[in-house]
Amino acid sequence: MKKLAVILGLVALVAVSAIAQKLPGAGLIKGGIAGEAKSLTGAGATFPAVLYTKWFSEYAKLTGVQVNYQGIGSGGGIKSINDMTVDFGASDAPMKDDQLAAAKGGKLLHLPMTMGAVVPTYNVPGLSTSKKVLRFTAETLSAIYLGDITKWNDPKLVADNPELAKINRYIVVVHRSDGSGTTNIWTSYLTVVSDRWAKSVGYGTSVQWPVGLGGKGNEGVAGNVKQTQYSLGYVEEAYAVQNKLPVGQVKNAAGKWMEPSAKAVSMAASGVTLPEDLRVMMVNSANPEAWPISGFTWILVYQQQGDPAKATALTRLLWWNLHDGQAYAESLLYVPLPVDAIKKATGLLKSITVNGAPALPQDLANY
Secondary structure, X not given: OOOOOEOOOOOXXXXXXXXXXXXXXXXXXXXXXXXXXXXXXXXXXXXXXXXXXXXXXXXXXXXXXXXXXEEOOHHHHHHHHHOOOOOEEEEOOOOOHHHHHOOOOOOEEEEEEEEEEEEEEEEOOOOOHHHOOOEEOHHHHHHHHHOOOOEOOOHHHHHHOHHHHHOOOEOEEEEEOOOOHHHHHHHHHHHHHOHHHHHHOOOOOOOOOOOOEEEOHHHHHHHHHHHOOOEEEEEEHHHHHHOOOOEOXXXXXXXXXXXXXXXXXXXXXXOOOOOOOOOOXXXXXXXXXXXXXXXXXXXEEEOEEOOHHHXXXXXXXXXXXXXXXXXXXXXXXXXXXXXXXXXXXXHHHHOOEEOOEEOOXXXXXXX
């Protein structure tokens, strides 16, 4: 995309998630079928890796199709699918127009799989149990990552967290070292809320960080924060919870202190007009109930497939992810897709062909 697509808007109705009702199209895949490949490879985003691990395990039990997924970061996922070294890529950052043009296999599709929250997480010894949840504003988060706020007892942090007045320690800033869609969501948020960040750093899967130390993958950032006292990093929420790290509250665009939740992330998508190619960002929603650092994560696939067996296995897997897999999302701290996103993604899925014919088996293609 030539510019950051940021959707702002307050709407009255919340997008209905797949988990809130029986989704049409669920339960149609009951096992493996003749003629489909028994293995697929994918690589990319670590943001959805916790959910993908569960999905692919359950799908293998159901169909016998083994999915080898490597969480190497969104940048690696984009490169892998562009180079055609995997059957599908994965990214939390929508590909840019020049990246799409460089794809070796023709037109690439973005199929959203789930939504989630990117959260600030930290390791600050000395906080009392009752005051352990710290509060951050757009101003303080951008200032920390710009290197303008360097200590935990900075007056701007203390204004929202009085107990930090006694923490006279430097902040160890942690960020991703690899190409990352989580970074794209985080830096897209900072770009929207801070003119200085927008002008000096900007957004993307990789940026020139003003300060900090890097960790590879969400797991690397979470690991660095857990092992480093007085540190602050950003991760997909599941990684903070898995590592027993605290998650900070963030003041949203409406001025409300928010904690990440399925409802708050859903609110960030509420009212979003989805483009036909489904490439869209949702940071800093004006909805007063929205978590401000939210985003989709996508699987990237070629519209024209060359191997009939793999095309059958891949499209059936994606159908199951979109319709049946959504039920696993919330328990793993992800958010099921809005029904509108599932319908549009299903339309893109049905457009995938192999040798000029629909790649989806007829029972699904005609559903």
